[in-house]
Amino acid sequence: MGTIVPFLFVLTVVVFVHEMGHYLVGRWCGIGVRAFSIGFGPELLGFTDRSGTRWKLSAIPLGGYVKFVGDVGATSKPDADALDDLSETERREAFHLQPVWKRAATVFAGPFFNFLLTVAVFAVMFSVFGRFVAEPMVAEVRPDSPAAEAGIQPGDRFVSVDGVPIETFGDVQRIVSGRAGEALSFVLERDGRQITVTATPEPTEVEDALGNKIRIGVIGVVNNEALGQPRRIEYGPIEALAAGVEETWSIILRTGSFLKRLVLGREDRCQLGGPVKIADMAGKAADLGFVWLIQLVALLSAGIGILNLLPIPPLDGGHLLFYAMEAVLRRPVPEQVMEVVYRAGMLMVLVFMGFVFWNDLFGC
Template sequence: MSEYLPAFLTTDGLLIGTIVPFLFVLTIVVFVHEMGHYLVGRWCGIGVKAFSIGFGPELLGFNDRRGTRWKLCAIPLGGYVKFVGDMSVTSKPESGEDDNLSAAERKVAFHTQPVWKRAATVFAGPLFNFLLTIAVFTVLFSAYGRYVMEPTVAEVRAASPAANAGIQPGDRFVSVDGQQVETFSDVQRIVSGRGGDPLTFVMMRDGKEVTVTATPEMMEQKDALGNSVKVAVIGVVNNEELGQPRLISYSPGGAFVQAVSETGHIIERTGQFLKRFVVGREDKCQLGGPVKIADMAGKAAQLGFVWLVQLVALLSVGIGFLNLLPIPPLDGGHLAFYAVEAVIRRPVSERAMEAVYRVGMILVLAFMGFVFWNDLFGC
């Protein structure tokens, strides 16, 4: 037995090398998400019964002076905030439970609040995820700046989409698909998620603008963590001579602006990926669940703490985006019902909500099963 301990306990082992980084990343993302719900709920005057990191049996916890139970539970794959009167998946008291609430409890119960307070409380979870990503990027840009290269072409791969479109060495990208570009990474960002889509490229050549059309093709590459990923490329390469790499330093304000922009790009790319995935135009192996996240956390930890923090930022914005999808029981599903309620000026019937929630739950469970299958067998 003892001969297995080094492999389990060393920094390259399962516990310290993978499980600990995974729990670090996931706990921060979940804590920030739930703290968004909690803080805005408290600000709206809603009572909170419990704040939990994880599900299942409680491992440790305490009650604060307001009566909220703060606890850490055994299954670390999520968390929740339980508001007063919030007893079912539809955020309403279950049959008979409403009668058990005292007058004071009814005053601060979730379901008795105006629709805007309920919506703000629900939206706050994903919002705090986005703010976490912005905060991380702001710190990183302030501390390390950002390396950029000019959007120029040093080489064109033979028989590539770029070559077929007539792009030549020495050309400079002006815009891609109508979006102005300033750096070579801007070009990569736009192209990488558009495999199979004809894109219009405006190139500067000998002082004149030339417009060409190229269709990016999918290519398997290794990302910074060593994972195999499929990205769209057109087959051009930059180099130091033409790219003139330089480091951009940011003031705190400038870092914040750049962080907001970077977060916006990630949200846009995530939405683009999901739309293409639904119609079968993205590789299913790009989606993974807890096992894949744990593997990425372990690899990031080996590269250093900064890489691990970057993974926190990327996972946080992903969790925030997914939670805004209008599918019950996700936050976006609640928000969709509140939007309907605001329009018709009355709550959606309990029967209709429960029917939609059943369908939504099936979809969520199917998605979870899909990513678990990818983790363990599919990819």
């Protein structure tokens, strides 16, 4: 129960926010909603509201869906026969008979709400707890490390890494940790002048706060209290919101970089996990406290948002790709083409799901 309950909490919050994005924007666009489900499969409990929407909790808690008027199944595919049988009132509310911008806005709203949830969580965290930062100073250089080979010395101050301006030592860690094996350009301040060196972070296995073994890039520099002057930054509401947006954008960039490196074979496949790994992390986070569990919600929400924007049907990004093509061509993509691409995309999604399940249970 110490694992299952936190897992269901994390997944339910993330799925609910995602589907609520679809629902709210869809309703704002005048689209009718048949069902709002958390989970798939048989309904466990639910109710029907005044507008005719069935709100339900279903047996398989690995996702959810919003079924609009004119949809078939839970994947928002058009049902041509059903569309022909709709009344005039229902046709005005049917999802697939709406202007392309309304359909695109409704589909994009799901991932966008996931990002909003991440922003909100971090904004609240920053406003309540602030943020501990340290100056981007080098106190020590490990012997035979990439930093030592590049000529980085104690007392150097990081100015930028690979063109990205540096304000704190944490900024350096965030960039370097996700770029193992890639040559990076470091601009340093030394004795009042700037110098540029190149170093390649080496992969190192470490244990994160939840006890997971992860591989990150390091260059072998250490910060300390004397040079780093660690301090706590306090945020007002506006500053906390801006910091939440910045943190969310940083997560999006790092996740995108990870997926790119994974495809190119530069990342360990064991870094990628599915429901079993998420459940394990949720249990460990709950043991550390509710704040840790909420942070996991934020990170998972951002990840779900990014994955759903991949241009693969039946993911939201796949639908958006079709809508973009429709907007350019000024006509819908032929149904035969959509069907072929949809089947191929579904196969890719199933293969990916099988891969992460194998990773969870046997592969790593």
